[in-house]
Amino acid sequence: MWLGKSAVVGVGLSKFGKREDASLRELAAEAVYESFQDARDIEPGDVEAVIVASSQPERLVVQSHVAPLICEYLGVKPSKGAFRVESACSSGGVALRMADIMIRSGEASKVLVVGVEKMTEAPRSEVMTTLSIVGDKDWESIHGITAPAGFALAAQRHMLEYGTKEEHLGLVAVKNHANAELNPKAMFRRRITLNEYKDSPPIAKPLKLLDCSPICDGASCVILTDAEDARKYNDTPVVVKSITQTTIGNSSTTVDDLTTWKPLVEAASRAYSLAGISPKQVDVAEVHDCFTIAEIIEYEDLGFCGKGYGGRFVEEGQSAIGGEVAVNTSGGLKAKGHPIGATGIAQVVEITLQLRGEAGKRQVSGADIGLTHNLGGFAVNHVVGIYGRMT
């Protein structure tokens, strides 16, 4: 059993939503400052390396080289460097993974991991172009295989093969909105009903507006240190047990089964094995519900339920707070919001709060083991992380 080497000692999250009041760097600072308030006896000047996750600041806010830009705004001069990682919607997960690897290799002992995306400033047409070019522009996106279309194909196939119903998709949205109501940082702090869901406008059959995560501004931050020193900076550090990533390509044709995402199964299997746990031991999980069907498939591919039983799993309340495994207690991408680069790191912020027992009204009682799943592109790129309280 591999014991993990790095630990989370500080977390921060900006308010998610349409943030006309804050620029990209200001959003990042909001999350970073909160993380330094959360940790103890650690200052921005102590940070050795900074990894920024951001998907497309060049198009969305017309600014590149954002890692040094954010460092400058924070007054951080990292002697072990700053850089950005891009892995579309899984950028945040990859940034955390690289921070963990830097610490495990001995390269650095204090790494600041910042995720940020400001998506509401650019004109809507520019935002649509930006999102569509995550897919293969020359061979797929240009023909209409954008994200909603791709995930709609997965939903249709899951319905055909396993009898998953529109209501199952709707129940994911209803659950995640209910959780978001309890999260002060969420974009949509309101419950929705199944009827509201059913009446929402169609996007790509069978997906409706309320199946889709929103365009959103936001930032997230995690301070990761060597686990050996973690108690200096926090009374309740959260240990990174494992982070894995698997990639198979970019276009939908590389996904040879629309309803079983093999790279996710592979990444999850390795993450469980490295952490020395089984799926049934996971108490709380933040998974990539960019569209509701994704959460249903992820229940299955993460091993929370059998293949094809994802719809029933949510219907039975097994993924609700108090169920078998509480999924997306933060509200998920659906209702907390999905500022692309911030998402993977925001997932770890939520898991950290849950494992510390600091998640307020959405607290899962006795949460010992948490899992994150962050996805990039059309289910082609998956990052799975497993976290636990330091004992």
Add this chain to the structure above:
Amino acid sequence: MWLGKSAVVGVGLSKFGKREDASLRELAAEAVYESFQDARDIEPGDVEAVIVASSQPERLVVQSHVAPLICEYLGVKPSKGAFRVESACSSGGVALRMADIMIRSGEASKVLVVGVEKMTEAPRSEVMTTLSIVGDKDWESIHGITAPAGFALAAQRHMLEYGTKEEHLGLVAVKNHANAELNPKAMFRRRITLNEYKDSPPIAKPLKLLDCSPICDGASCVILTDAEDARKYNDTPVVVKSITQTTIGNSSTTVDDLTTWKPLVEAASRAYSLAGISPKQVDVAEVHDCFTIAEIIEYEDLGFCGKGYGGRFVEEGQSAIGGEVAVNTSGGLKAKGHPIGATGIAQVVEITLQLRGEAGKRQVSGADIGLTHNLGGFAVNHVVGIYGRMT
């Protein structure tokens, strides 16, 4: 003395230049295929992780998520994931650094590092915007502090403080063009004279056209493996002795001395220390000559000569092939070309050929130790690598 853990077992480079015949993924494949021909008994399917360095494909070719895109085109499905790093002009150096760290941490034992940029497809106005937003758009670039202007300030100050002359800048360009003539992959395979240099049009005083590296298409590739296994894949592996990075911010105001780049001095000092060598032991170096003045300052800050003696160093031929340390034998950014994301990795391709004795007409005799220096933004972000033959 830290002995290094990873080794270069295969290198490849596309032809640099205006490549209307090749798309981004085709350029990448050109470099990658060459690297697999260079290595032995290793196939694309053996690759565990892929790191892609690319600065702004979203603006330059309107395509994001390029790491999985390139994987798909190559037929690689990396079980330990693919992602992109962005660090402006130092993206390639950072990608290599992360690959080395992945190997040292035990995360992967075979990593493909690919750098690519296609800069000549977009309209010129778009390319200019793309380059300018590497700087702080809100506070600097918009006022004209673009890259040529920033490096022109450094040149003016170096001239004032140390008596560096226009001819010294020109001699860097003359040397690098002479080297490029010997490099079949270079963009500009022609010598220039000092008079041609002097007559070239002004860009930002004192910099002229022939002080500047060109807009260019190109790709580069390095296959990095665990050093212990390296001889399986290549008879003459090149060991990564150290790679360091230091970042101080993004805007020119963070550089508190225009003629001594402190983050470079710091990164170099740590790189030498980790590798257990002194600057005088370096036989061959590829340094970031985005503008000629940069190469002169880098001679000094890398310790090849004393502060202020950079101009004299090139004048005396100390940085020519056959001099004290042969600098930019490939032709450098100036004459080989500077496809942004490809540059840092292309530097390691050249150093590898030199250390193996395979650099053809530009071979430095008896080259044992090689150094690379890759810079991002206005001298704010520096990556230094030291390489040696496996003994």
